[in-house]
Amino acid sequence: MLGILKALKTTLQAAMRKPVTVQYPKEKKELPHRSRGLPVLLWDFDVDEPFCTGCQVCARACPVDCITVTMKDNPKKAAGKSKRKKIVEHFILDYARCMRCDICVEVCNFDAIVMNNTWEGVELATYDRQNLVLDADALLKQSRTGQLKDPFREPMGVAHSGWSPKVEEKEEAEETKVSEEGGEG
Amino acid sequence: MATTDYTIPGEPDLETIDININVGPQHPATHGVFRMVLTVDGELVTDVDPVIGYMHRGNEKLPENCDYRQVIGYHDRTDYLAQFNTEHCFVEAVEKLTGITPTERSQYIRVILAELNRITSHLMFFGAFSTDVGIFGTAFMYAFRDREYVQDFFEEITGERLMYNYFRPGGLAWDVPDNFRERCTQIIGQINSGLKDLEGLLVDNEIVLTRCRGLSRVSIEDAINWGLSGPLLRATGLEYDLRKAEPYSIYDRFQFDIPTGENGDVYDRLLVRFEEMRQSVRIVEQALADMPDGPIMAEGMKRTLRVPEGEIYMRVEGPRGEYGVYIVATGTDKPYRHKVRGASFSNLSALRAMSVGNYLSDVIIILGSIDIVLCEVDR
Numbered sequence: 001m002l003g004i005l006k007a008l009k010t011t012l013q014a015a016m017r018k019p020v021t022v023q024y025p026k027e028k029k030e031l032p033h034r035s036r037g038l039p040v041l042l043w044d045f046d047v048d049e050p051f052c053t054g055c056q057v058c059a060r061a062c063p064v065d066c067i068t069v070t071m072k073d074n075p076k077k078a079a080g081k082s083k084r085k086k087i088v089e090h091f092i093l094d095y096a097r098c099m100r101c102d103i104c105v106e107v108c109n110f111d112a113i114v115m116n117n118t119w120e121g122v123e124l125a126t127y128d129r130q131n132l133v134l135d136a137d138a139l140l141k142q143s144r145t146g147q148l149k150d151p152f153r154e155p156m157g158v159a160h161s162g163w164s165p166k167v168e169e170k171e172e173a174e175e176t177k178v179s180e181e182g183g184e185g
Numbered sequence: 186m187a188t189t190d191y192t193i194p195g196e197p198d199l200e201t202i203d204i205n206i207n208v209g210p211q212h213p214a215t216h217g218v219f220r221m222v223l224t225v226d227g228e229l230v231t232d233v234d235p236v237i238g239y240m241h242r243g244n245e246k247l248p249e250n251c252d253y254r255q256v257i258g259y260h261d262r263t264d265y266l267a268q269f270n271t272e273h274c275f276v277e278a279v280e281k282l283t284g285i286t287p288t289e290r291s292q293y294i295r296v297i298l299a300e301l302n303r304i305t306s307h308l309m310f311f312g313a314f315s316t317d318v319g320i321f322g323t324a325f326m327y328a329f330r331d332r333e334y335v336q337d338f339f340e341e342i343t344g345e346r347l348m349y350n351y352f353r354p355g356g357l358a359w360d361v362p363d364n365f366r367e368r369c370t371q372i373i374g375q376i377n378s379g380l381k382d383l384e385g386l387l388v389d390n391e392i393v394l395t396r397c398r399g400l401s402r403v404s405i406e407d408a409i410n411w412g413l414s415g416p417l418l419r420a421t422g423l424e425y426d427l428r429k430a431e432p433y434s435i436y437d438r439f440q441f442d443i444p445t446g447e448n449g450d451v452y453d454r455l456l457v458r459f460e461e462m463r464q465s466v467r468i469v470e471q472a473l474a475d476m477p478d479g480p481i482m483a484e485g486m487k488r489t490l491r492v493p494e495g496e497i498y499m500r501v502e503g504p505r506g507e508y509g510v511y512i513v514a515t516g517t518d519k520p521y522r523h524k525v526r527g528a529s530f531s532n533l534s535a536l537r538a539m540s541v542g543n544y545l546s547d548v549i550i551i552l553g554s555i556d557i558v559l560c561e562v563d564r
Contacts, residue, residue: 003389003390004391007385007390020333032344034340034343034362035340036343036345061254099348101255103258115344117344
């Protein structure tokens with residue numbers, strides 16, 4: 001009997017409190033900065049092309065093989081507008097298979113792919129699972145239109161991640177070296 | 186099937202037979218896709234036939250085609266309520282095999298997260314268990330509210346609510362946010378007040394007391410022979426915790442007690458889990474006080490981690506008991522053999538022995554008190 005009264009007291013106390021839940025579709029909680037939605041590609045506004053060079057590191061590192069990438073020669077390189085020798089041709093990402101492990105972001109050498117930390121990266125319900133197979137244009141849309149304001153991308157600075165500021169500098173140095181030599185490819 | 190003859194005075198002789206009752210695989214009381222074929226004589230359960238395998242995804246075989254970083258994600262999915270604990274186990278195994286020493290800071294963060302994860306797992310247990318006992322609603326919601334606070338905290342650190350994929354051989358994927366200490370202290374406060382609520386609602390609850398006390402008593406000898414581990418083993422009175430018995434990571438630096446029960450009944454399992462949450466809070470507080478600054482990843486890590494030839498069995502104390510990983514490495518970037526020892530699987534093997542002779546409704550409580558995670562059972 002005493003137990004029941006004690007339990008009742010706890011229940012009554014709760015009536016005085018503010019609710020901890022949120023009426024989800026109407027009001028949405030703010031997602032944390034590091035929130036990992038599904039991966040999207042980033043757009044390089046400086047040269048008006050994607051960061052992605054199509055190097056396929058993410059495709060190889062993906063545990064569930066949900067990424068398919070092909071690479072082509074960058075036409076802007078020949079025109080002298082961009083430093084990128086190669087650029088992504090096709091980038092196909094199957095959201096239905098993705099397990100959001102963040103490994104593609106971790107291994108990317110060019111800061112080209114991030115996990116979507118907006119609600120658009122989470123609310124992807126659809127009637128046909130073919131709609132979840134996205135190409136490069138669809139993946140770039142968020143970044144290109146400026147919806148993806150502040151993606152989280154923590155540089156690990158270790159070789160294990162495959163990414164460090166050094167790698168990028170080296171890449172640039174290589175690029176400049178090549179351009180000095182006369183810009184082959 | 187045994188037939189029993191009951192003779193009721195004044196009634197004609199009735200012949201009764203045992204009947205089979207099928208619980209699951211889709212049944213809320215079985216905590217996942219688990220099926221029990223119960224043989225009942227009236228309301229007494231005379232036999233239990235557990236049927237497992239509905240959740241089998243090849244979680245031991247799949248990692249044999251993955252490199253060591255990719256395997257971590259599969260460990261999240263093995264025990265989906267104690268992801269940090271399972272990751273901890275695998276990462277420690279790889280580190281021991283390779284000879285990497287993780288950095289101090291990363292070890293402290295690992296311990297903090299693993300202990301908080303133990304709390305979330307036990308809160309989940311209390312929520313689910315309260316529905317098994319028959320007090321659906323309040324206790325369930327309270328437990329889940331507190332679990333959600335910690336889950337939000339994990340999301341702030343790792344970005345995911347459940348499948349964190351955060352530990353790496355040698356350290357962590359990335360550093361914790363700057364406000365980690367403040368948030369952690371806040372979370373501890375919320376847990377502490379939540380535990381008070383839960384204690385009032387559940388542990389002293391009349392329904393829980395009457396239904397769980399003295400139910401399915403297990404002796405120490407039986408528990409050892411069945412291979413029980415974790416809270417089930419400690420509820421019998423044996424003081425065995427891998428964090429003390431075989432200290433891994435930096436658990437030897439912390440002061441904490443191993444809560445034990447006396448009777449090994451369902452109520453003791455409840456109390457042991459409750460006390461374990463308090464001890465976890467103690468560990469988190471100590472770890473927070475000692476946590477140093479510094480790098481989060483060991484130096485000299487290669488881009489592709491190749492583990493030298495060898496084999497290892499690493500075990501940690503998960504919320505459900507001993508979670509172990511056995512790895513055979515052949516010098517490549519992929520494990521040659523990858524075996525998981527799930528605590529739930531071993532604990533579930535004692536279900537028949539625990540249940541037979543009890544009433545039908547009590548079997549649900551007994552199953553609930555084992556706290557199975559079907560992903561860990563079927564793997």
